[in-house]
Amino acid sequence: MIEEINQTYPKAYQAIIEATRNTAFSMSSDVLTCSLLKTLAGAKPNSRFLELGTGTGLSTSWILDGMDKDSTLISIDNDSNYLSIAARFLVTDMRLDLRCIDGGEWVEENKDLKFDYIFADTWHGKYLMLDEVINMLNPGAFYIIDDMLPQANWPEGHQEKATALVEELEKRKDLHIAKQCWATGILIATKKGI
Numbered sequence: 271m272i273e274e275i276n277q278t279y280p281k282a283y284q285a286i287i288e289a290t291r292n293t294a295f296s297m298s299s300d301v302l303t304c305s306l307l308k309t310l311a312g313a314k315p316n317s318r319f320l321e322l323g324t325g326t327g328l329s330t331s332w333i334l335d336g337m338d339k340d341s342t343l344i345s346i347d348n349d350s351n352y353l354s355i356a357a358r359f360l361v362t363d364m365r366l367d368l369r370c371i372d373g374g375e376w377v378e379e380n381k382d383l384k385f386d387y388i389f390a391d392t393w394h395g396k397y398l399m400l401d402e403v404i405n406m407l408n409p410g411a412f413y414i415i416d417d418m419l420p421q422a423n424w425p426e427g428h429q430e431k432a433t434a435l436v437e438e439l440e441k442r443k444d445l446h447i448a449k450q451c452w453a454t455g456i457l458i459a460t461k462k463g464i
Contacts, residue, residue, distance in 0.1 A: 297324035311336030323392030327356025419455030
């Protein structure tokens with residue numbers, strides 16, 4: 271087995287990659303991570319999905335590709351320039367609701383909503399407001415984060431933040447956790463039942 275993607279890429283993926291190259295955006299999700307996001311999305315039929323940190327929509331396209339026709343995805347980002355790329359290529363998918371808003375503001379306004387799958391790919395829901403976002407998970411729901419292994423674009427001191435986050439998640443009694451030293455470093459948790 272090798273780290274190679276031998277599955278169909280989402281239709282919009284290549285166009286989003288090309289549009290992203292013309293920007294300063296440097297936080298695109300790794301394609302291996304994206305393939306996992308798609309696979310896990312396929313395990314949640316008729317479900318509510320949340321992505322915190324749309325960026326230009328690369329991971330969004332993979333999540334949508336794995337979702338069934340009866341599922342919905344809310345994807346949040348605070349940068350309208352990057353979000354406009356996602357909108358340009360994904361807006362025709364009626365399952366998708368793109369929101370341009372600060373992640374913390376959105377979580378605060380919607381903390382009573384429940385989801386079956388949350389991909390937290392920005393500060394809110396990962397390093398900030400972790401409890402609020404974990405509380406948005408239905409029993410059995412996935413909570414997914416990436417970039418847990420050192421990355422070239424990390425600022426000084428970020429390794430300590432990532433390590434502390436993993437330690438905090440490991441202490442929680444409401445999650446089952448699997449850590450994967452693969453791709454950019456992925457942590458997948460499922461919310462325990464009541």
